[in-house]
Amino acid sequence: MDGRGMPSSITITHDKLARLVGTPNCPLIVDVRTEEDFSKDPRIIPGSLRRRYAEVSSWAADLIDRKVVVVCHKGAKLSHGVAAWLRYEGVTAEVLEGGYVAWMTTGLPLVPEAKLPKRDNEGRTIWVSRARPKVDRIACPWLIRRFIDPFAVFLFVQPSEIEAVGERFGAAPLDVEGVFWSHRGERCTFDTMVEELGLGSPAMLRLATLVRGADTARLDLAPEAAGLLAASLGLSRMFSDDLEQLEAGLLLYDAFYRWCQDATDETHSWPSRKVGARDG
Structure with missing residues (x-):
């Protein structure tokens, strides 16, 4: 060419x-x-x-x-x-x-770069977590795909196999007790990633609050957390394949992140009067 x-x-x-x-x-x-x-x-x-x-x-x-x-x-x-x-x-x-x-x-x-897992021969980061994701295990892969590594590999396995799979396949454990990329106190794994990777913009911190509320049953943190939880649970029931669910979840988090960026003040209401009606 x-x-x-x-x-x-x-x-x-x-x-x-x-x-x-x-x-x-x-x-x-x-x-x-x-x-x-x-x-x-x-x-x-x-x-x-x-x-x-x-x-x-x-x-x-x-x-x-x-x-x-x-x-x-x-x-x-x-x-x-x-x-x-x-x-x-x-x-x-x-x-x-x-x-x-x-x-x-x-x-x-x-x-x-030092905070990220060692990349494989194709330059990809590899992550392993529990199967059947709901909130954090979709939110974190979204963060990784959009802000860290667009070609990242995610392995969803039985909880009992996470450690061994991580060791054998060079995968970083994600959202599992006792590992680096996990919950810390009242904060969820998504919070950990935002902080450790220096991604704490106002929009991202707002999104992190929604994820934390949905993931830790703290729906009082933000009104939108209940909606995120409902959508996440709905997706988990729509897909039996974790990777298909992840692909669908990427669009969900794209929408919530965009809302966090520049749509939080926008409202929507049904017209209160018939179209064409005259004032007075």
Whole structure:
């Protein structure tokens, strides 16, 4: 493919990308910083994948049919070169203006890579939890897929097998007693992930309150917690397959997160009078 007909946009600003992060329409963010630059600040923009810029010819084909934003240290030669190569291969690719430094200096969220499980040979994080999820075990995978690793693998197994599966398959136990990613006091696993991963925006903290209320039977925490619980229990009865339930639950949490962002003040009511009726 010669690249003709590709969109003319080459760069994207950090504020525009920030509005897309966490949404289903967010481009795939590819971090191509050198190992030297990454080691100085081993954090990633939420949802980023780390890839070696010098090996772009070997992984470019994996991104066909996806929109991509390439990030290097300062948004210069590495990201522009990688983005140009991706466009040559038929990938819609843009460069983050100012790179990682611009994002960091603006104070936007960054995820500490050291807090995440060790990635597999394909760069994915792997998580294991109890089968038949309800609230926390859908909310946390949503958080991971949208803000941590879009290709994360989730293994739902019998409670008695979680520890062994985690050890044999390199999976981090999630929402299980006595592990790092779990409840802490009155706070649920979703709260733990938001805090540990530096994702505590106002919208995310509002959502965390709803999840906590629904997951810990504290429906008094927010009026919407009862609705989240009802929807979660309904989904658990609609699907016998945990992974199918998770896919459906992603849309549910997309909607609640969007509500937390900019729809909390909106109300809706049925018209109080007939259409066309005259005032007075």
